[in-house]
Amino acid sequence: MTIAVLGAGAFGTALAISLAQRGPVLLWARDAAHVAEMQESRRNTRRLPGAVLPECLTVTAEITDAAGCEVVLLGVPMQKMGRFLSENAALLDGKVLVSCSKGIDLATGRGSVELIEAACPGARAAVLTGPSFAADIARGLPTALTLACRTDSPGLQARLSTPTLRLYRTTDTIGAELGGALKNVIAIAAGVVIGANLGDSARAALMTRGFAEMNRLAMKLGARPETLMGLSGFGDLVLTCTSLQSRNFRYGIALGSGADFDPGVTVEGAATAKAVTRLAQGHGIDMPIAAMIAALCAREISVSDAVTALLSRPLKEE
Numbered sequence: 001m002t003i004a005v006l007g008a009g010a011f012g013t014a015l016a017i018s019l020a021q022r023g024p025v026l027l028w029a030r031d032a033a034h035v036a037e038m039q040e041s042r043r044n045t046r047r048l049p050g051a052v053l054p055e056c057l058t059v060t061a062e063i064t065d066a067a068g069c070e071v072v073l074l075g076v077p078m079q080k081m082g083r084f085l086s087e088n089a090a091l092l093d094g095k096v097l098v099s100c101s102k103g104i105d106l107a108t109g110r111g112s113v114e115l116i117e118a119a120c121p122g123a124r125a126a127v128l129t130g131p132s133f134a135a136d137i138a139r140g141l142p143t144a145l146t147l148a149c150r151t152d153s154p155g156l157q158a159r160l161s162t163p164t165l166r167l168y169r170t171t172d173t174i175g176a177e178l179g180g181a182l183k184n185v186i187a188i189a190a191g192v193v194i195g196a197n198l199g200d201s202a203r204a205a206l207m208t209r210g211f212a213e214m215n216r217l218a219m220k221l222g223a224r225p226e227t228l229m230g231l232s233g234f235g236d237l238v239l240t241c242t243s244l245q246s247r248n249f250r251y252g253i254a255l256g257s258g259a260d261f262d263p264g265v266t267v268e269g270a271a272t273a274k275a276v277t278r279l280a281q282g283h284g285i286d287m288p289i290a291a292m293i294a295a296l297c298a299r300e301i302s303v304s305d306a307v308t309a310l311l312s313r314p315l316k317e318e
């Protein structure tokens with residue numbers, strides 16, 4: 001049975017390429033001109049240059065082509081997910097919907113599982129997350145991800161694993177989602193540290209204290225500690241805070257160094273920092289790094305004031 005991937009960004013395209021090792025895959029993009037380009041060149045030069053689209057991957061601009069697909073991967077950016085789901089609810093309800101996006105919806109404070117359940121109550125919602133750059137997946141480099149679904153889903157795990165994409169499964173959707181969403185915020189902070197030339201020691205301190213914040217919020221919201229210690233939390237935090245392949249990290253470097261940054265690049269951590277700060281305030285959780293990143297992204301504070309504010313907090317036990 002064909003698997004559908006909706007959203008032909010870097011990640012959706014990379015997953016479609018990897019899954020096409022196992023059988024037919026449908027890749028949908030909203031822009032007909034982009035689809036025509038991909039059909040002609042068998043490449044997605046706009047979002048994933050270099051990768052070739054295999055033969056059993058069909059690219060389409062008709063979302064209704066996914067009607068017959070039982071498993072549908074969602075690769076649209078998080079801040080577009082809520083509207084996308086409600087616009088396409090009639091098509092998507094009743095299917096297995098696997099969110100591949102990382103973030104918290106600013107308008108509602110919800111993660112993608114809650115967005116799916118609200119828009120498509122008859123669907124089974126799952127999350128695919130963890131340390132993975134689209135370019136690495138498309139090149140067939142070994143990658144391990146977390147697949148989270150409220151009901152234990154070994155069948156879905158087997159269906160979405162490929163020879164190079166190894167999935168670990170969990171029923172902790174809250175932890176899996178929050179790990180992927182929150183690490184982007186801390187990655188921006190790590191980038192700020194490097195961009196402002198504050199050094200590798202400061203980055204390690206920030207990653208550690210950032211991980212403590214991630215855990216505080218995730219535990220309050222019902223996540224399991226082992227999920228945050230796994231691929232979607234610790235694993236993705238390490239990757240995203242240390243690699244120049246990360247857009248969140250590079251955005252942070254630009255903020256820290258005062259350089260310009262292309263506004264067309266997807267940086268999920270910026271909106272999520274604001275959403276997380278609201279959530280943390282609502283639950284009485286202390287998240288000083290996320291709050292500083294939200295303020296920095298909104299240009300409400302300077303880098304040096306943010307650093308001073310973080311370093312002058314009262315001394316406390318670790």
Ligand SMILES: NC(=O)c1ccc[n+]([C@@H]2O[C@H](COP(=O)([O-])OP(=O)(O)OC[C@H]3O[C@@H](n4cnc5c(N)ncnc54)[C@H](O)[C@@H]3O)[C@@H](O)[C@H]2O)c1
Nearest residue numbers: 008009010011012030047078080100101102132133134266
């Ligand atoms: N790129 C990666 O390495 C990577 C890895 C893991 C997870 N992710 C996650 O995947 C999600 C998507 O990221 P990406 O890297 O593919 O982004 P991208 O910037 O490469 O592409 C985003 C795509 O979404 C499309 N899009 C935007 N709004 C849409 C809408 N309303 N309807 C349909 N399509 C729409 C755009 O046309 C574009 O093709 C993000 O949440 C990101 O965190 C990305």
Ligand SMILES: O=P(O)(O)OC[C@H](O)CO
Nearest residue numbers: 130131132246247248249
């Ligand atoms: O490029 P980024 O910062 O969106 O990171 C991509 C992935 O989330 C890394 O796991």
